[in-house]
Amino acid sequence: MFVVTAEEMRRLDRHAIETIGIPAIVLMENAGRAIAEEAAGLLGRDRGRWLVLVGKGNNGGDGLVCARHLIEMGHEAAVVYAAAPDSLKGEAAVQRDIAARLGIPAAEYEPGRIDWSRYDGVVDALLGTGSAGAPRGAYAALIREANASGLPIVAADIPSGLDADTGEVAEPCIRAAATVALAMAKRGLVQYPGAERAGRVVVRAIGIPEAAADELGVNAFALEERTLRERLGLDWPLRRKADTHKGTYGHVLVAAGSLAMSGAGLLAAKAALRAGCGLVSWAVPQSLAPSLAGRLPEAMLAGLPDEGRGDWSAAPPESLAALAAGKQALVIGPGLGRWEGDGAWLRAVWEATDGVPLVLDADALNMLAEGGEDAFAAWPRRRAPVALTPHPGEMARLCGLSVRETQRDRIGLARRFAERHGVTLALKGARTVVAAPDGAVYVNATGNPGMATGGAGDVLAGIVGSLLAQGMTPAQAVCAGVYLHGRAGDRAAEARGSEASLLAGDIIEGL
Numbered sequence: 001m002f003v004v005t006a007e008e009m010r011r012l013d014r015h016a017i018e019t020i021g022i023p024a025i026v027l028m029e030n031a032g033r034a035i036a037e038e039a040a041g042l043l044g045r046d047r048g049r050w051l052v053l054v055g056k057g058n059n060g061g062d063g064l065v066c067a068r069h070l071i072e073m074g075h076e077a078a079v080v081y082a083a084a085p086d087s088l089k090g091e092a093a094v095q096r097d098i099a100a101r102l103g104i105p106a107a108e109y110e111p112g113r114i115d116w117s118r119y120d121g122v123v124d125a126l127l128g129t130g131s132a133g134a135p136r137g138a139y140a141a142l143i144r145e146a147n148a149s150g151l152p153i154v155a156a157d158i159p160s161g162l163d164a165d166t167g168e169v170a171e172p173c174i175r176a177a178a179t180v181a182l183a184m185a186k187r188g189l190v191q192y193p194g195a196e197r198a199g200r201v202v203v204r205a206i207g208i209p210e211a212a213a214d215e216l217g218v219n220a221f222a223l224e225e226r227t228l229r230e231r232l233g234l235d236w237p238l239r240r241k242a243d244t245h246k247g248t249y250g251h252v253l254v255a256a257g258s259l260a261m262s263g264a265g266l267l268a269a270k271a272a273l274r275a276g277c278g279l280v281s282w283a284v285p286q287s288l289a290p291s292l293a294g295r296l297p298e299a300m301l302a303g304l305p306d307e308g309r310g311d312w313s314a315a316p317p318e319s320l321a322a323l324a325a326g327k328q329a330l331v332i333g334p335g336l337g338r339w340e341g342d343g344a345w346l347r348a349v350w351e352a353t354d355g356v357p358l359v360l361d362a363d364a365l366n367m368l369a370e371g372g373e374d375a376f377a378a379w380p381r382r383r384a385p386v387a388l389t390p391h392p393g394e395m396a397r398l399c400g401l402s403v404r405e406t407q408r409d410r411i412g413l414a415r416r417f418a419e420r421h422g423v424t425l426a427l428k429g430a431r432t433v434v435a436a437p438d439g440a441v442y443v444n445a446t447g448n449p450g451m452a453t454g455g456a457g458d459v460l461a462g463i464v465g466s467l468l469a470q471g472m473t474p475a476q477a478v479c480a481g482v483y484l485h486g487r488a489g490d491r492a493a494e495a496r497g498s499e500a501s502l503l504a505g506d507i508i509e510g511l
């Protein structure tokens, strides 16, 4: 459930060894056995011929234990050292000596001398959380040869060459079929491009209690049902009480849609209804109201003043605020469009709807970004919470960065932004990152690339607004919303039999 940095993992290791008193060699034994079990399972047959690539740190020690257990399980295993075997230290040196006494075939790496065709699989125990920078020397050469071999690779802890903290991929980097994350998932395994290099990630316990992560203040989690229940305190799966009425589930005001993009408002409003709120009001520029009437019979349509152009430039902030009064959530942004002075407009709405939980998406985020992040930091804090749902492009504008810089360390960036501005943030994209103002971070794994389609974000904004209106805290609403949005997208893609043909409306039907 926890997602840790390399430094946090080192502290956890030390805590287990020094405070709890579990000998390091025991942790390594557990780690190596877990890797062997997963490797054997991956191959799917009782016997296989394995080549274990061993680095000179503790990751290599895990690999040596793994080789021993593979042999015990009836497989064959040989070891190739990336560094002189006598450079291994501590527990890794103990494992080297055990392997030697057991007669496990071992050699130091020489370029081009490995006959890869003699093996069925590879264990990558070259570099783990102690890795720094791109793999060098024999490490790099071995990684290139292993990738080129075409054999399935099982990575010990992380694929060698992967940045455990950011998910950045060095050149070269192991391309694993499966990764056995030891004790806890490292951040780099749950963020792209690392997630793609890791293959199937299995987290295996090695004797470090989960409670230790709490004690040491680890505050990042995989967004799974257990996390929704145990970390976010949700009664999951969500269910309704019998003796309730529509007022119980809140009233959402969706301010979204303009002449060219009225569908964005429709999607957000409909998603809000499907996510369970009691009522939805949908505010649009007045001149659009006749053509939208009846498109979503369950929602109440409210026309705001415009000058017949179907845009929001003439809608006074006060009139939107008046509509928002008494609502349990306000969603602003999908298909809103931009106009001269819209930044000041948004700020006026922000202040005038101070007591209503707010979701800002799409153009509302661009308005917010216009003055720069420091200007936003000076906006008054609201009484009611704020949730932002930027995609990487919007996040880049919010932070004054390039998209590339935004994607480099999504967890770190989302956390910093949420803490600084006191907002709950969903940084969208494959493996959406949710960050709460208290520093907690949640990484989602539901969803599929079919959801990279126009309107999918509008659907999420509607869902989050709906959950806020139903009384969830912002962290609960954004986490549950992101998780459900992805699950609904997965169900919809399955029902359709295709990711590519998924439409945003299908995600709503998947809810």
Ligand SMILES: NC(=O)C1=CN([C@@H]2O[C@H](COP(=O)(O)OP(=O)(O)OC[C@H]3O[C@@H](n4cnc5c(N)ncnc54)[C@H](O)[C@@H]3O)[C@@H](O)[C@H]2O)[C@@H](O)CC1
Binding pocket: 010, 013, 014, 017, 024, 027, 028, 031, 055, 056, 057, 058, 059, 060, 061, 062, 126, 127, 128, 129, 130, 131, 132, 133, 134, 135, 136, 137, 139, 156, 157, 158, 182, 206
């Ligand atoms: N007690 C512990 O700390 C435990 C650690 N475990 C394993 O130990 C790993 C961490 O071990 P270490 O901290 O020893 O570090 P690593 O085994 O990840 O590697 C560090 C070694 O690799 C070399 N190196 C670092 N970056 C390199 C690069 N770019 N190119 C070439 N060589 C490089 C360094 O000289 C260093 O000796 C974990 O990932 C996990 O697999 C497990 O055995 C469980 C217990």
Ligand SMILES: [K+]
Binding pocket: 059, 124, 125, 126, 127, 128, 155, 156, 157, 158, 159, 160
């Ligand atoms: K590794």
